[in-house]
Amino acid sequence: MAAPRFRRRKADRPAELTAAAMNEFAENGYDATPVEAVARRAGVSKGLLYLYFKTKEDLFKAVVRSFVMPRVERLVRAIDDTELGVADFLRGPFLEVARELPRSKARHLVRLLIAEGHKHPDLTRWYWENVVSRGLGALRRLIARGVASGELRPSALERYPQLLVSPVMLSVVWMLVMQPHAKLDTDGFIEAHVDLLLSALLAEESP
Amino acid sequence: MAAPRFRRRKADRPAELTAAAMNEFAENGYDATPVEAVARRAGVSKGLLYLYFKTKEDLFKAVVRSFVMPRVERLVRAIDDTELGVADFLRGPFLEVARELPRSKARHLVRLLIAEGHKHPDLTRWYWENVVSRGLGALRRLIARGVASGELRPSALERYPQLLVSPVMLSVVWMLVMQPHAKLDTDGFIEAHVDLLLSALLAEESP
DNA sequence: CCACTTGCTGACCGACCAGTCATCAATTAA
DNA sequence: TTAATTGATGACTGGTCGGTCAGCAAGTGG
Structure with a gap:
């Protein structure tokens, strides 16, 4: 009892x-x-x-690792295993993930990394190696595939895959800071960005 | 003595x-x-x-106000008073400011706002009203002028002037978090973004 | 049922810090 | 020269929090 x-x-x-x-x-x-x-x-x-x-900092690192790791795995695999063309992938699965991030709890992790990152260089290094670098690498491969197949024309996007991600970053920050005072339709915003990018980069619109 | x-x-x-x-x-x-x-x-x-x-928070607010206010004034005036066409303004004065921000000390203010913002709602409200809203408003007017004059075709950029700013945001965050581990040529990145946007939006390339 | 291991508790310590206030001294007015 | 004013000081308080540790009790094996 x-x-x-x-x-x-x-x-x-x-x-x-x-x-x-x-x-x-x-x-x-x-x-x-x-x-x-x-x-x-x-x-x-x-x-x-x-x-x-061992310490509070230790706990912090464990939080980041355990929360982020599986999501990155999934995303990178989705990019590398897709059968879709670049445009279809960007307007489909990519857009889905990109639109979800600013809403998800993960956005608070972004705040933590921005706020505390500079005090934990080994954590940000880990983050670079396991998240950012791998994510951008996968995007770079996706783009290269599109250029090789003739779907995309060559462009600065090959050098700067961040071009695909920047509106997500802005949306996350907006949700964290401005949301209480001014709404932003992050879905529409991110989609508009992808559309504009593609309209500049698609080699040929087939009728 | x-x-x-x-x-x-x-x-x-x-x-x-x-x-x-x-x-x-x-x-x-x-x-x-x-x-x-x-x-x-x-x-x-x-x-x-x-x-x-009166308090530490009070000091914080004064810091933000005193540092940010004059810069916003200058930027908004530059946009509204320019004689340049949209493309020339974006590739000229706008690019200059946009490229400087990620390097300048002001980027640390961005970190502070992201890190502490949610604990100081009146500060972020002030920031929205005096900085973000006014800046985006000026950009919106610039774009509207371009569309009215036929230089730009109508597009989502009219709804989302943030499209112009997002690579600056990403660059700032990159400098704050990733820079020690991985360099990003923020100048080239931001310029590439503006070029891509314009190539999608310029109504007609005159020969 | 007993002894032993170990996951777990919570009181405690030392350090740090926002904000106060009694007091001092530079300046000004008389 | 002196008195009144007020800019400026720094010791102090009350509270918070990261990290420790002596001991307790849940599980375990005999």
């Missing part, structure tokens, strides 16, 4: 703690979140958290 | 303090900067700072 005051669950704790931390950090930011709040949210004491993570 | 231990300089203090705060906040962020560090940098005591600013 007497419910035990706690239960040993060594295996699940780390994931529970990073999940709790993700939520807490997203709501209040890194500095402003006491470690104890994370522990409380995970239904656990502060001391326990320090059994699984 | 004996140099006095301090001098009364009521008039200059606020500007000196906001300047010192701008630098300190840019280097370390808002939360991580003790008020005393700002005072020390301005060569005064902490107590004095509290004679001119």
Whole structure:
């Protein structure tokens, strides 16, 4: 009967703690979140958290890694495995992901990286190597394929795949900062950007 | 002779303090900067700072206002007073400002707004009304002029003047987060974006 | 049922910091 | 020269928080 005051669950704790931390950090930011709040949210004491993570910074890194990693995998694979032409892929699956990001909880991670990144160089380096670099690399391959097949004309897009991503970045920042005061239809905005880009870059419109 | 231990300089203090705060906040962020560090940098005591600013947040707001206001004025006037056609303005003065921002100290203000904005709704509201809204408004007028004169064809750019700004946003964030690990030629990137946009939107290339 | 291991707790410590205030000294007016 | 004013100081307070650790109790093996 007497419910035990706690239960040993060594295996699940780390994931529970990073999940709790993700939520807490997203709501209040890194500095402003006491470690104890994370522990409380995970239904656990502060001391326990320090059994699984050496420092608060350590926890932060684990949050980023665990949240971001699977999403990147999926995206890169989607780009490399697609059977679609470039235009169809951009207007289809790419647009879908691009439109979802500014709404998703992940946008708060972007805030954290911008806000705290410069204090954690090894974290941003990891982020560069595992997220940005791989994502841009996949986009670059997609574009190269389009140029090789004659679907796209050669252009600066080959050098700057960021051209595809910049409206997503702006949308994320807009949602984080301006949204309470001024709405932006990020869906329409991002789609308009892709359309304009394609209209400048499609080699030939077939009738 | 004996140099006095301090001098009364009521008039200059606020500007000196906001300047010192701008630098300190840019280097370390808002939360991580003790008020005393700002005072020390301005060569005064902490107590004095509290004679001119009621709270630390108050100081923060003053920093943003004093730093941003004059620059917005200049930009909006440049757009509204130009004699140039849209394409020439975008490839000329606009490009110049757009390329400078990611390098300038102002990029750190962007970080502060992203990092701390959600905790200071009245500040972001002020920023919307005095910076973003006015800047986008001026761009919108520029575009409308171009469409009216037949230089540009009608397009989503009229609805989303943000299309012109998004690569600047991405460049700023890149400089803040990724620059130590991976260089981006933000000049070339932003110019490429403007070129692509114009090549999609110029009504007719005259020979 | 007992002894042993170990996941877990929560009180505690030291450091830091926003904001206050009693006091001082540069300046100004009398 | 002196008195009144006020710009400026810096020690202090109350509170917060990251990180520690001595001990407790849930599980485990005999």
